[in-house]
Amino acid sequence: xxxxxxxxxxxRPVDGIRIGVxxxxxxxxxxxxxxxxxxxxxxxxxxxxxxxxxxPPVVVARTRMGATRALVVNSGNxxxxxxxxxxxxxxxxxxxxxxxxxxxxxxxxxxxTGVIGEFLNMAALARGVDAAVADLRADGWANAARAIVTxxxxxxxxxxxxxxxxxxxxxxxxxxxxxxxxxxMATMLAFLGTDATLSERAAGALVRDLAERSFNRVTxxxxxxxxxxxxxxxTGAAGAPAVQDGxxxxxxxxxxxxTPLAADLAQRLVRDGEGATKFVxxxxxxxxxxxxxxxxxxxxxxxxxVKTALFASDPNWxxxxxxxxxxxxxLDQGAVGLYLDDVQVMANxxxxxxxxxxxxxxxxxxxxxxxxxTLGRGVARETVWTTDLSPDYIRxxxxxxx
Amino acid sequence: xxxxxxxxxxxRPVDGIRIGVxxxxxxxxxxxxxxxxxxxxxxxxxxxxxxxxxxPPVVVARTRMGATRALVVNSGNxxxxxxxxxxxxxxxxxxxxxxxxxxxxxxxxxxxTGVIGEFLNMAALARGVDAAVADLRADGWANAARAIVTxxxxxxxxxxxxxxxxxxxxxxxxxxxxxxxxxxMATMLAFLGTDATLSERAAGALVRDLAERSFNRVTxxxxxxxxxxxxxxxTGAAGAPAVQDGxxxxxxxxxxxxTPLAADLAQRLVRDGEGATKFVxxxxxxxxxxxxxxxxxxxxxxxxxVKTALFASDPNWxxxxxxxxxxxxxLDQGAVGLYLDDVQVMANxxxxxxxxxxxxxxxxxxxxxxxxxTLGRGVARETVWTTDLSPDYIRxxxxxxx
Numbered sequence: 001x002x003x004x005x006x007x008x009x010x011x012r013p014v015d016g017i018r019i020g021v022x023x024x025x026x027x028x029x030x031x032x033x034x035x036x037x038x039x040x041x042x043x044x045x046x047x048x049x050x051x052x053x054x055x056p057p058v059v060v061a062r063t064r065m066g067a068t069r070a071l072v073v074n075s076g077n078x079x080x081x082x083x084x085x086x087x088x089x090x091x092x093x094x095x096x097x098x099x100x101x102x103x104x105x106x107x108x109x110x111x112x113t114g115v116i117g118e119f120l121n122m123a124a125l126a127r128g129v130d131a132a133v134a135d136l137r138a139d140g141w142a143n144a145a146r147a148i149v150t151x152x153x154x155x156x157x158x159x160x161x162x163x164x165x166x167x168x169x170x171x172x173x174x175x176x177x178x179x180x181x182x183x184x185m186a187t188m189l190a191f192l193g194t195d196a197t198l199s200e201r202a203a204g205a206l207v208r209d210l211a212e213r214s215f216n217r218v219t220x221x222x223x224x225x226x227x228x229x230x231x232x233x234x235t236g237a238a239g240a241p242a243v244q245d246g247x248x249x250x251x252x253x254x255x256x257x258x259t260p261l262a263a264d265l266a267q268r269l270v271r272d273g274e275g276a277t278k279f280v281x282x283x284x285x286x287x288x289x290x291x292x293x294x295x296x297x298x299x300x301x302x303x304x305x306v307k308t309a310l311f312a313s314d315p316n317w318x319x320x321x322x323x324x325x326x327x328x329x330x331l332d333q334g335a336v337g338l339y340l341d342d343v344q345v346m347a348n349x350x351x352x353x354x355x356x357x358x359x360x361x362x363x364x365x366x367x368x369x370x371x372x373x374t375l376g377r378g379v380a381r382e383t384v385w386t387t388d389l390s391p392d393y394i395r396x397x398x399x400x401x402x
Numbered sequence: 403x404x405x406x407x408x409x410x411x412x413x414r415p416v417d418g419i420r421i422g423v424x425x426x427x428x429x430x431x432x433x434x435x436x437x438x439x440x441x442x443x444x445x446x447x448x449x450x451x452x453x454x455x456x457x458p459p460v461v462v463a464r465t466r467m468g469a470t471r472a473l474v475v476n477s478g479n480x481x482x483x484x485x486x487x488x489x490x491x492x493x494x495x496x497x498x499x500x501x502x503x504x505x506x507x508x509x510x511x512x513x514x515t516g517v518i519g520e521f522l523n524m525a526a527l528a529r530g531v532d533a534a535v536a537d538l539r540a541d542g543w544a545n546a547a548r549a550i551v552t553x554x555x556x557x558x559x560x561x562x563x564x565x566x567x568x569x570x571x572x573x574x575x576x577x578x579x580x581x582x583x584x585x586x587m588a589t590m591l592a593f594l595g596t597d598a599t600l601s602e603r604a605a606g607a608l609v610r611d612l613a614e615r616s617f618n619r620v621t622x623x624x625x626x627x628x629x630x631x632x633x634x635x636x637t638g639a640a641g642a643p644a645v646q647d648g649x650x651x652x653x654x655x656x657x658x659x660x661t662p663l664a665a666d667l668a669q670r671l672v673r674d675g676e677g678a679t680k681f682v683x684x685x686x687x688x689x690x691x692x693x694x695x696x697x698x699x700x701x702x703x704x705x706x707x708v709k710t711a712l713f714a715s716d717p718n719w720x721x722x723x724x725x726x727x728x729x730x731x732x733l734d735q736g737a738v739g740l741y742l743d744d745v746q747v748m749a750n751x752x753x754x755x756x757x758x759x760x761x762x763x764x765x766x767x768x769x770x771x772x773x774x775x776t777l778g779r780g781v782a783r784e785t786v787w788t789t790d791l792s793p794d795y796i797r798x799x800x801x802x803x804x
Contacts, residue, residue, distance in 0.1 A: 053727035053735045053751070081723065083752045116720035117753060224728050226720075304706070304791070305799060312800035318518035318628075321483065325455035326626050333455045349455070350485045351519060389706070391793050391800075397707060398714035 002153050003279040003367055003387070005271040011141035011157040011172045014193040016042055016235025019140030021147040022131030024124040026076050031147040033128035036071040036191065037101055037136055042235045044068040044109070045203035047211045049228035055079055055116075056086035058227055060094070061109040066200045069107035071191065071231065072097045072132075074125060075148050075176070076114040078187060080226040089120045096126050100133040113177060113187035113227055114150055145174040148189055152176050156268040162257030165250050167240035169196040171258055175265040187227035190215060190265055196254055197236035198243050205246025207232040209255050214262035218385045219301050220273035270385045275393030278310050281370040285381040292329040293382035296373060299327035300384075307389030315360025317345045324373060335376030341369050404555050405681040405769055405789070407673040413543035413559040413574045416595040418444055418637025421542030423549040424533030426526040428478050433549040435530035438473040438593065439503055439538055444637045446470040446511070447605035449613045451630035457481055457518075458488030460629055462496070463511040468602045471509035473593065473633065474499045474534075476527060477550050477578070478516040480589060482628040491522045498528050502535040515579060515589035515629055516552055547576040550591055554578050558670040564659030567652050569642035571598040573660055577667040589629035592617060592667055598656055599638035600645050607648025609634040611657050616664035620787045621703050622675035672787045677794030680712050683772040687783040694731040695784035698775060701729035702786075709791030717762025719747045726775060737778030743771050 016039035021031040038044070046065040048058050056079050072093055079086045094108035101108075112120075135143075145155035159172040175190035198206060211230050236242070243251045271279055282300050287293035300306050303323040309316045320338055325331065338346040340363040345355050363369050418441035423433040440446070448467040450460050458481050474495055481488045496510035503510075514522070537545075547557035561574040575594035600608065613632050638644070645653050673681050684702050689695035702708050705725040711718045722740055727733065740748040742765040747757050765771050 051724060051727035052729075052731065052733035053723040053738075081720065081752055116723075225724060226727070304795070308796050308799040311796070314800070318483065321455040321518075322453060322627060325453035325628070327454075329454065331454040336455075350483055389796060391796050393706070394710050394713070394791065394793050394796065397710040398716070 002272045003276050005154055005268060008142065008145060008155045008157045009159060011145065011174065012159040012170060013138040013141070014170055014172050014235065015195045015237030017193045017233060018136040018138055019144045020132040020135030020137065021140065021143040022128045022135060024121065024128035026121065026124060031143060032075045033125065033132050034073045034144040034147045035097060035129060035132040035136065036144065036233070038069050038233055039235050039237060040069070042068065042233060043198055043200045043203045044231055044233050045200070045207035046229060046231040047207050049224055049226060051224050051226055053226045055112065055226040056082055056090045057110040057112045058229060059087060060090045061111060061229060064106060064109040065204070065231070067107060068109055068233070069103040070097050070101055071109050071111060072129060073111040073148050073189065074128070075150050077112060077118055077120055078114045078116050078227050079112040079120050080116040082117070082119055085119060089122060092122065093120070093125055093129065096129050097133070100130065111189055111229055113148065113189055116226065141172050141174060148174065148176045150177060153272055156265060158261055158264045160257065160261040164196060164253050164257065165241045167238055169194060169238045169240050171261055173261055173265050175269060177269065187225045188215065188269060190230040191233065192231070192258070192262060193233045193235070194258065195235050195238035196243065197238070197240050198234040199245065201245050202243040202251060203232055203234055205251070206255060206258070209246065210258055210262040213259045214266035217383060218266045218270045219298065220270060220276070220387055267385055270387055273387040274396050275390040276387035277367070277390050278388040279368045280310055280386050280388065282384045282386060283370055283372045283381065284375065285372065286374045286376050286378060287380035287382070288378040290380045290382055293380050294384070295329055296324055296327040296375065297382055297384040299323045300371060300373070301386035304389060310364065310388035311390045313361055313364040315340060315345070315357055315364050317351060317360070320371065331375060337374035337376070339372040340364060404674045405678050407556055407670060410544065410547060410557045410559045411561060413547065413576065414561040414572060415540040415543070416572055416574050416637065417597045417639030419595045419635060420538040420540055421546045422534040422537030422539065423542065423545040424530045424537060426523065426530035428523065428526060433545060434477045435527065435534050436475045436546040436549045437499060437531060437534040437538065438546065438635070440471050440635055441637050441639065444470065444635060445600055445602045445605045446633055446635050447602070447609035448631060448633040449609050451626055451628060453626045453628055455628045457514065457628040458484055458492045459512040459514040460631060461489060462492045463513060463631060466508060466511040467606070467633070469509060470511055470635070471505040472499050472503055473511050473513060474531060475513040475550050475591065476530070477552050479514060479520055479522055480516045480518050480629050481514040481522050482518040484519070484521055487521060491524060494524065495522070495527055495531065498531050499535070502532065513591055513631055515550065515591055518628065543574050543576060550576065550578045552579060554674055556674065558667060558674070560663055560666045562659065562663040566598060566655050566659065567643045569640055571596055571640045571642055573663055575663050575667050577671060579671065589627045590617065590671060592632040593635065594633070594660070594664060595635045595637070596660065597637050597640035598645065599640070599642050600636040601647065603647045604645040604653060605634055605636055607653070608657060608660070611648065612660055612664040615661045616668035619785060620668045620672045621700065622672060622678070622789055669787055672789055675789040676798050677792040678789035679769070679792050680790040681770045682712055682788050682790065684786045684788060685772055685774045685783065686777065687774065688776045688778050688780060689782035689784070690780040692782045692784055694779070695782050696786070697731055698726055698729040698777065699784055699786040701725045702773060702775070703788035706791060712766065712790035713792045715763060715767040717742060717747065717759055717766050719753060719762070722773065733777060739776035739778070741774040742766060
């Protein structure tokens, strides 16, 4: 079950990035290891889960952003809650990749997704790494998109190109896993490669700014995992002028060009959210600042009562009021407005005279629609993408062992 | 469906409080209006919803705590999202009660619970008030407990007594409504009467302190309503020495004596929570301060993944880690412990060597158990009571119109 999840676009190669995949045998014939090799001079930037419980690969990978030469990703086992041994395993995997690629272990960053609380099968993983390195190729993106999934219903990839400072640059991204797709299945992972030229500082700014406009704007159940990571890799192979930091016109142009790609990947994750039957955009406008807009948007997107109403196509504006009102923003309820797509439901904190339940229900029966709230406090606006809460969510999460 | 909800205790009269009920006809023969008349010299204190959307009766009632002489409660219609007309209706209802009791309108506080967005039927309510005033009696508590419910599966009442400063005092409380029992059904309401002697200031302190130890420690779905209210009424009829403020030994003794009564009522609300199949105590210990303990406890109690695991009796410690880790507390994951009743699941942030899924599942299959988390940061501790998330929750909230 997924809501209008588009098929994986044929992801285009990015000069300076080669990708190989292999099967360790833990998922039968299905490839579950990917190695991404970056040309010399490439830089990376990463953002990682803010959960206080961080899996060993996250602990290691966050120290290896910058002059990274390779990424190694395995799916099926998150190497999470594995303590010192998990750290050692993650580092040993990187050292093994490094030895095969002729780089140093510190230039390799590890990523894992899957079951929590089990140690990696190091022998199988080493064999998988060897086979993945032997498989390295420029057009390996689609294979990698397939290799990193766990319980996703489909692989996710997309490409974009743009002209920055007179030079055409290309970018391709892959991603997996919306919310906590399955119990004990950790992780959202996303990897975005581009042949633009970035300093390490600019790559760090870019990954944070892109995450803020994409992966940090999607929510399925509000829970976050031990392994979440998003990495930007920039090879410089297009020969475009370098972007030195997170300021200036050229950086802004690059951010604008890549935001739709990151947002596309993030929205694919939501569309593939567990038990999702609706794709809902929550837009909060006229806020005093961005933070209060986000608080209201997330209060709506996380309310079980709202999410159940979304599932039931029930234009229950009272539930939206509750959620808006509990966001912790000092609202004047008499200034609040509510719209479902183009239908105005409330004005000045009260239902409008010409609103009808039929009009509201007509919007909410769509599989995609926008809940728009106006706060009457200022000019800030923020958008969050979410899903409904269906009986399937509970079934998936409660019955997964049987 | 309710989890070990005890039958309503036979609530004992409180000297100085008379209660009458009546049916307006909107619920057929079922009484749905209650008037609580307080003897001269009584004082009240109230705490009200913090939701920014506040129903007209809340707006009016919060200004009428102190030297209150009567409360009027109706169920079935929350008089919420009714704007200026709702305010006028709430005030007119109070004025009508006042005229019948020979007090001033400003000495009467209104409370409503039920459907949102509809105007009160003022003619029916006036007839109900007249009949309720004619019905005033000392032993009306049980009738009132029944009159204020909406979709509760049973009425809720309890009594306690204690000796304060050498004088025996009595207290009786009634309550209704856990979480958002039904869509568009607002409200938790609770009323606690005692014949102890309190100043207005002490009554205000007492209601806040009691709420903090009871109603503010329960959660079903995290949503809060437009109409939530908890009121303490003190008549002084026992002739006990007056408690002047929220300090000192006598105040502490009164708070200790009444806390179990308020907690009992609050727990009854959770046990009657929508779709609840488990009653779960979440206890967070060894926090650096109370606030961070509460944040961790609520992160656990509100996590859809944890709540689904509670329903499924699934000892999925990874989900508890996620919830603990996302509470926004700067934890050292290596210091965290987790227990299910007496079974230690995790120590130092990792599963213990002798933990077995069988032992964890045995605890979680109970209909009541405690999830205990140790943070290793200090000596603060906090407790929250909650329920699981069952398919019935979604069914109740999604299908209520059909």
